[in-house]
Amino acid sequence: MNFHKLKSTLRDLQEPNFRYKQIVSAFCKKGVLDYSQISNISKKLVKDLKERIKPLSFSAEKIYSANNNLSFKARLKLNDGELIETVFLSPLPGAWSACVSSQAGCKLACKFCATGQSGFKRNLSSEEITDQVVFWKHFSREKKLNGNFSNIIFMGMGEPFMNWDEVKSAIKQLVDPEFFGFGSRHISVSTSGVVDGIKKLANDFPQVNLAISLIFPEDSLRSEYMPINRKFNLKKLQLAISSYLNKTNRKVFLEYVMLKGINDDLKQADNLIDFINTIENGRKLLHVNLIRYNTTMVEFIPSDLGTVNKFKNHLLRKSIKTTIRKSLGDEIKGACGQLAG
Numbered sequence: 001m002n003f004h005k006l007k008s009t010l011r012d013l014q015e016p017n018f019r020y021k022q023i024v025s026a027f028c029k030k031g032v033l034d035y036s037q038i039s040n041i042s043k044k045l046v047k048d049l050k051e052r053i054k055p056l057s058f059s060a061e062k063i064y065s066a067n068n069n070l071s072f073k074a075r076l077k078l079n080d081g082e083l084i085e086t087v088f089l090s091p092l093p094g095a096w097s098a099c100v101s102s103q104a105g106c107k108l109a110c111k112f113c114a115t116g117q118s119g120f121k122r123n124l125s126s127e128e129i130t131d132q133v134v135f136w137k138h139f140s141r142e143k144k145l146n147g148n149f150s151n152i153i154f155m156g157m158g159e160p161f162m163n164w165d166e167v168k169s170a171i172k173q174l175v176d177p178e179f180f181g182f183g184s185r186h187i188s189v190s191t192s193g194v195v196d197g198i199k200k201l202a203n204d205f206p207q208v209n210l211a212i213s214l215i216f217p218e219d220s221l222r223s224e225y226m227p228i229n230r231k232f233n234l235k236k237l238q239l240a241i242s243s244y245l246n247k248t249n250r251k252v253f254l255e256y257v258m259l260k261g262i263n264d265d266l267k268q269a270d271n272l273i274d275f276i277n278t279i280e281n282g283r284k285l286l287h288v289n290l291i292r293y294n295t296t297m298v299e300f301i302p303s304d305l306g307t308v309n310k311f312k313n314h315l316l317r318k319s320i321k322t323t324i325r326k327s328l329g330d331e332i333k334g335a336c337g338q339l340a341g
Contacts, residue, residue: 002053005053022038023041024178029181071328071332072087073087082104096136104122106157108159110225118340129167132156161194161201171187175205188209188253192213198240209250210244211254215256219234225262242280242282246280256290258290258302259293259303260307269311288321290311292324296333
């Protein structure tokens with residue numbers, strides 16, 4: 001919802017100031033999407049608002065549900081016709097997370113990512129970003145899902161740091177108690193390695209979580225499959241992470257998607273260990289998430305479980321904090337790297 005427009009509309013309608021807070025609370029805290037469901041406003045105001053302001057900046061084209069009802073994906077049509085996807089999932093019993101998109105498409109063109117291969121359409125506005133949260137609040141309320149919606153993850157379509165002004169504005173609203181009231185530590189931003197953005201996150205939101213899609217701990221491989229590395233190579237990334245850790249003293253997650261025969265042998269594990277060892281406080285504050293590739297492109301195959309475990313154990317023997325990340329949403333093409341709109 002465009003809350004600036006809501007405020008000016010209520011002013012034009014000569015409504016008292018507290019009416020704005022009532023409506024904001026209903027949408028942001030409760031996920032109400034129908035003005036008529038807000039019990040403390042008049043029928044006339046309901047009619048006036050319906051004529052003037054749409055609750056959401058998009059319409060839902062389709063919602064996909066996993067068989068276990070622990071992950072859902074929504075395909076949303078923006079007002080200009082562009083399509084985005086967003087995911088709602090429960091990684092732990094009683095806890096729900098929204099994986100939101102920050103762009104329609106993506107400029108980075110990572111070869112193994114469906115979003116990157118779909119091309120870039122445009123940046124999303126902060127309203128289009130936060131509306132995804134309102135959408136899932138409403139969805140969880142309507143479906144009576146058990147548990148608490150407590151986490152926001154910027155791991156959907158797009159590179160958040162290439163739309164930082166709008167993402168920053170969205171995060172400000174997400175953590176504002178007058179709007180959504182999420183805790184900063186319940187919000188995560190994932191990047192493919194945009195160094196300038198890592199620095200901005202440390203300055204603007206030092207308590208928000210940072211995840212970095214490292215994937216390849218070797219420049220030649222990383223540049224081949226992730227063109228962003230040609231601008232921000234591993235050395236620049238190491239320096240940015242060191243600076244971030246020194247400023248925030250917060251844990252950083254290194255996302256490592258495991259591709260069979262490409263980055264899953266012990267030589268690459270040693271390269272990853274060397275990468276971490278060059279970063280000040282790296283052993284203390286860096287945590288590796290191993291993720292079996294979620295099939296998108298036919299030329300890539302996920303590493304088998306035995307290889308993933310061997311890789312993990314090699315890292316653990318070298319005292320590198322490592323887990324194999326549970327993957328949700330693969331059956332609805334809603335897992336990491338599968339969103340394409």
